[in-house]
Amino acid sequence: MRTEKTLLPLKGKTAVVAGMGRSGIAAARLLKREGADVRATDARTAEALIKPLQTLTDLGCETAPGGHPEHLLDGADLLVLSPGVPHTIPFCCRAGEKGVPVIGEMDLAWRFxxxxxxxxxxxxxxxxxxxxxxxxxxxxxxxxxxxxxxxxxxxxxxxxxxxxxxxxxxxxxxxxxxxxxxxxxxxxxxxxxxxxxxxxxxxxxxxxxxxxxxxxxxxxxxxxxxxxxxxxxxxxxxxxxxxxxxxxxxxxxxxxxxxxxxxxxxxxxxxxxxxxxxxxxxxxxxxxxxxxxxxxxxxxxxxxxxxxxxxxxxxxxxxxxxxxxxxxxxYTCAPHRIQPAGEVDGVRYFNDSKGTNPDAVSRAVAAMDRPVVLIMGGRGKGNAFDGLAPVLSGRVHTLVAMGETGPEIAAVLGPAVETVVRATDMADAVAKARSHARAGDAVLLSPGCASFDLYASYAARGEDFIRLSVKKGTP
The missing domain is CATH 3.40.1190.10 (Mur-like, catalytic domain)
Structure with missing residues (x-):
């Protein structure tokens, strides 16, 4: 009953890979193994892609950092997207117009x-x-x-x-x-x-x-x-x-x-x-x-x-x-998912940096069994925050708003808590959270936003929070 897994024979064909992250490089390797000629592109600059560019060059791939030039689609038989590359960008739409099939890295791998x-x-x-x-x-x-x-x-x-x-x-x-x-x-x-x-x-x-x-x-x-x-x-x-x-x-x-x-x-x-x-x-x-x-x-x-x-x-x-x-x-709790980060002066710290949308914040706050000082903010993803107000009310006494969305979060959710303060970065946020926390409280980082205003990833953000939280205490 296995699903039919058809794809044009790749040997001798030309495939374009959009995105030079881990998934994109894996897709390029798989395509090369199957005998395809590979062209790889990424919106990031060459300076930000030194290692990926070297890896792809060593594989024998043509590379085009700094954008997605349309000429890469000339004579192409397939376009493979990394997860971070939207299928709606003009480059992908142009591929469709040219009759070039557009699939994802996972879809490519699934065939094998x-x-x-x-x-x-x-x-x-x-x-x-x-x-x-x-x-x-x-x-x-x-x-x-x-x-x-x-x-x-x-x-x-x-x-x-x-x-x-x-x-x-x-x-x-x-x-x-x-x-x-x-x-x-x-x-x-x-x-x-x-x-x-x-x-x-x-x-x-x-x-x-x-x-x-x-x-x-x-x-x-x-x-x-x-x-x-x-x-x-x-x-x-x-x-x-x-x-x-x-x-x-x-x-x-x-x-x-x-x-x-x-x-x-x-x-x-x-x-x-x-x-x-x-x-x-x-x-x-x-x-x-x-x-x-x-x-x-x-x-x-x-x-x-x-x-x-x-x-x-x-x-x-x-x-x-x-x-x-x-x-x-x-089961051992995965990092950055309501992860216990340590205790300082009777205050427990929790790292939920993976909580990048309002529903994740709601779940993290509901999981706390003590009063909460909540750190939120980062780069917005188009989500509304007003639905969090009834969740925070009665559970969160202090809200620390940071990052690009800090002003919006403070304005929307400030009325639901006793105290709202603004912070410029994680060090400032942790310091202000600590000053407002009392013994028996929890300081919870659950940003409700992406990390890319200040960090390369949610993991880097969470690690910084842990470092700053426990440097005066014990894990």
């Missing part, structure tokens, strides 16, 4: 993927869920690749020659925009909240991008969704695969998951294995599994949802209840 895949998307929680699924399957004795949008690009895994029982792949909306043959046997949609509205014409377009994860599924496949999220419910209307919802409707849905405090009751299904599975062979219902989540280090309702989604996916892929329990209890 032999392992069945679990794809995970959503506005928040993707990385945690991918890591949980991978650990649950490994605990059941499965060999697993975990990567995609985070960590190792799928093209790198293909190039490694490694084999896996399952590929657990994080897939962003940007990757789904250029996904034509991506077909996860198990597709997980965690949530859809406003994000990346600087790149999409509106929320509906962003939600439609997320829904593309289901478009190639068959009746033999499984969709795992957030039953409380109406956008997720809408995304699976009319799809071919079976649906399992965490926070299911028990009156109409026989499979899925029920969350009640620290109790998780799973009613899973199990997929029939490839390659013998007919396309119309529906997943079979399995025995219920009840889990106690009280020992899990993952705090907050949102992480309970991530656990439920991961468990449903892992059990469908052949995981075991014992392996699921072991992975939940032994």
């Amino acid at each position: 993927l032999s392992a069945p895949a679990i794809g995970v998307t959503g506005s928040n929680g993707k990385t945690t869920t991918v890591e949980l699924i991978a650990e649950m399957l490994r605990a059941a004795g499965k060999s697993v690749f975990a990567g995609g949008n985070i960590g190792t690009p799928l093209s790198e895994f293909i190039l490694s020659g490694q084999k896996a029982d399952w590929a657990v792949v994080e897939i962003s909306s940007f990757q789904l925009d250029t996904a034509h043959i991506v077909h996860p046997r198990i597709a997980v949609l965690l949530n859809i909240t406003e994000d990346h509205l600087d790149r999409y014409p509106g929320f509906d377009a962003y939600a439609a991008s997320k829904a593309r994860i289901f478009r190639r599924q068959t009746p033999a496949d499984l969709a795992v969704i957030n039953g409380r999220d109406p956008r997720c419910r809408a995304a699976v209307q009319g799809i071919a695969s079976r649906v399992a919802a965490f926070d299911r409707d028990p009156e109409t849905e026989s499979c899925g998951a029920d969350l009640a405090g620290n109790r998780l009751i799973l009613r899973p299904v199990v997929l029939y294995p490839e390659p013998s599975c007919p396309a119309d062979m529906h997943p079979a219902e399995a025995e219920p599994v009840e889990l106690d989540l009280s020992r899990s280090p993952l705090a907050g309702r949102h992480n309970r949802e991530n656990i439920a989604a991961a468990a449903l996916a892992a059990l469908a892929a052949g995981g075991t209840p014992e392996g699921v329990r072991s992975a939940i209890d032994g």
Whole structure:
């Protein structure tokens, strides 16, 4: 039943790769392995691309930093985009006009993927869920690749020659925009909240991008969704695969998951294995599994949802209840995701630098069990902040607003808190947060914005916060 994975023969063809980051270089390597001539381009200057340019030159690729010159499309047979390159820029539109197929790096790699895949998307929680699924399957004795949008690009895994029982792949909306043959046997949609509205014409377009994860599924496949999220419910209307919802409707849905405090009751299904599975062979219902989540280090309702989604996916892929329990209890929190950063003078510091949209801020604040001093701000992504006001009210007593969006955040959310202060940079923000925090409080960095006004990445921002927070205390 494997999806047809066709692509023009690459040997002797000319492929253009847009974006010289890790994914773009991996795509260039894969194209060269298959015998293609490769031209690589990036909007960044040559000075900012010294190492990538050297790598691509050593591969024998033609390079064009500092923009996307149209002449690169002359005689091209294929355009491959890195996730960070919008498919709507004039260069991509011109490729379409010239009849040059436009695909993403993940779509290229998928054509060479032999392992069945679990794809995970959503506005928040993707990385945690991918890591949980991978650990649950490994605990059941499965060999697993975990990567995609985070960590190792799928093209790198293909190039490694490694084999896996399952590929657990994080897939962003940007990757789904250029996904034509991506077909996860198990597709997980965690949530859809406003994000990346600087790149999409509106929320509906962003939600439609997320829904593309289901478009190639068959009746033999499984969709795992957030039953409380109406956008997720809408995304699976009319799809071919079976649906399992965490926070299911028990009156109409026989499979899925029920969350009640620290109790998780799973009613899973199990997929029939490839390659013998007919396309119309529906997943079979399995025995219920009840889990106690009280020992899990993952705090907050949102992480309970991530656990439920991961468990449903892992059990469908052949995981075991014992392996699921072991992975939940032994999970180590990923960096920059409500990560404990240390304690100073009775004040606990939490690094949630990966929280780059308002919904992530809401989830992080709700996960705190103490009064909060909240640091927000960065480069805006087109999202509105006013929906955070009722979340902050009564939980956050001081808001520290920094970065390009600092003035907007202070104006919109200031009335919801006791005190609002402006900060020029992270050092200033941490110093002001510390001066307003009292013993028993939490200082939470959850920016709700991208990092690119002050930092190259959310990770660099989070690391700076940790350094500044704990330099007077102990981790």
